[in-house]
Amino acid sequence: MIDALFGNIIWMALITIGGVLISWSVHFVPVGGAPAAMAQATGIGTGTVQLAAGAGLTGLVSAGFMMNVTDNLPLILASGAVGAMIMIAVTMIVGTLVYVYGVGVVPSSAKVKVDPITKYRQDLYVSQGTEGHGLPTVSFVSGVIGGGLGGIGGSLVYYSLIEVGMSVGLERAGITNAVTGNPLVAVAAIFAIGIFFVNAVIPSYNIGGTIEGFHDPKFKKWPKAVVSSLIATILCAIVAVVAIAQLGGI
C-alpha cells in the first residue's frame, strides 16, 4: 500500500492538478441556477454541478476515445478539452436561442456596465427586478474557457488513473466482452467521475448559486475553492491510487 503510493507519486500530483483545474474551471461557467431558468439571472438555467458534470463527463468520454488510438498526453488532454468545450458551447447556444426567441429577453449582464469583449452597453437592457438574463458574449466566452479547463482536468485525472493501473500490470485496452468489459477502464472512469463531482461541488458552494463568468465580482473568490479542492483531491488521489494498485492483485 505504501509502495503503491510512493511509486505513483507523480500520477498523484497530476490527479491533484486535474482536480484543481476542475475546481477553477467551474468559476468560469456562467451558472444561473433556478433564477436563470425563469430568465431572472444571467447564465444557463441549471446548477453548477449539472453543468460542470455535463461538460466534464463529455470531456472524459472524448479523452477516453482518444486513448484508443494514442497514449500521447497532450493529444488526450486536447481531445478532452475540445469535447467539453463543444458540449458547453452547444448548451449555451441552445440556451440563448430559448432565451431570445422563446422567453423574449435580450442577453445582458447586470454585473458590468459594458461587455468587456464587445463593449456593448448592458445596463440599459436589464429588465427591472431581474439580475440580467440570457448569455451575453462575455459569459459565452467565459463558459467555453471553463469547459476547456474542466475537460483538461477531467482527462488528466482519468489518464493518471489509467497509468497507475498500467504500472501494476493491468491492460489499458484488453478484452471487451459484451458484458464484462475491462476492470481498469471501468474503475478509472468511475473514480474520475467521483473526483470530478467532489471538485465540482466544492466550488459551487464557494460561488453560492449564480456566477456570470470571469467578469463577475464573485470570480475573485476562486483561490478559496482551489485551496479546498487541492486538499480534498490529495485525499481522493491517495484513496484512488491504492484501490487501483490493489486491482493488480486480483
Add this chain to the structure above:
Amino acid sequence: MSAGGAGGEAKGGYPPQTIMALGIVGGLAGIYLGNFMPPAYSFFGGLGAICATVWGADAVRRVASYGLGTGVPSIGMLALGMGILASLFGLSIGGVAGPIVAFVVAAIIGGVIGALANKVIGMGIPIMEQAMVEIAGAGTLVILGLSVVIAGSFDFALVVQNVVANGYIALIFIIGGMGILHPFNASLGPDEKQDRTLMLAVEKGAIALIIAGFASSLHEGLMAAGLNMFVGIVIWYFAFSKHYALIKRDAYAVVGTGLLPSSEELQ
C-alpha cells in the same frame, strides 16, 4: 437563492442520533448479512441500502435546511462521489472488514471536506462537518449495499467484475444519489415534515433495490433476482402508500380535478 433560501435548523421528528444508529447499524448489518448468506438472500444488502438512504436523506435534510446557496442535488452528488472512492478503497484493502474500512475512510474524507467548506470557503453552517461525515458515510453504505445486491458479496474481485467492470456502478451512482438527494429536494419548504421526507427516502431506496435486483439477474440468476425485485416491490408498495397517506395528512385538501375538457366542451 434557490432551494428554499437561508433557513434555520430543521425541526421536529426523530432525533438525529436515532436515525444515525438506524443507518449505521442497519446498513452494515444488511451488507454483512447479504454477503454471508447464500446468494438468494442478497436482498439484505438492499435493506441495508434503504437504511443508509434514510440516514443520508435525514442528514441532507438537516444540513440543507440552513440553505446551501445552491441546489440540494449538489450534496447528493458529493455524497456519492466521496462514497464511490471510499467504498472501492475499503473493499480493496479491507478484506472481510472492507465495509467498515470504507465507512471510516468516507467519514475522514467527509470530515475534511466539511471542515474545508466551513473554514476555508466560509459557508458558516454550524453542522457542516458532522453532516458531511454522515452524508459521506451514508453514500458509501448505499453503494456497498446495492453492490452486494448485484454481486451477492462484497469481495473486491467479485464487485469489480460484476458491478464495476460492466458499468452497473454508474447506475448505482445515480439511483443511490437520487435516494439521498431527492427526498428533501422534493419535500422542502415551510411545511416540510420529517416523517414525510423520510418515507419518501424509503420509497426511493426500494426503487433502487428493484433496479439493482433487475441488474443482479446477470450474475445471480433469475430466482435470486426475482426475490430481490419482489422484496423491493413489496417495500415500495407499503412506502408509497404510507407516503401518499402522509401527503393527504399534511395537505390542506386533496381534490380531484377531473379529466381535461374535450374540444366540444371548450366551445
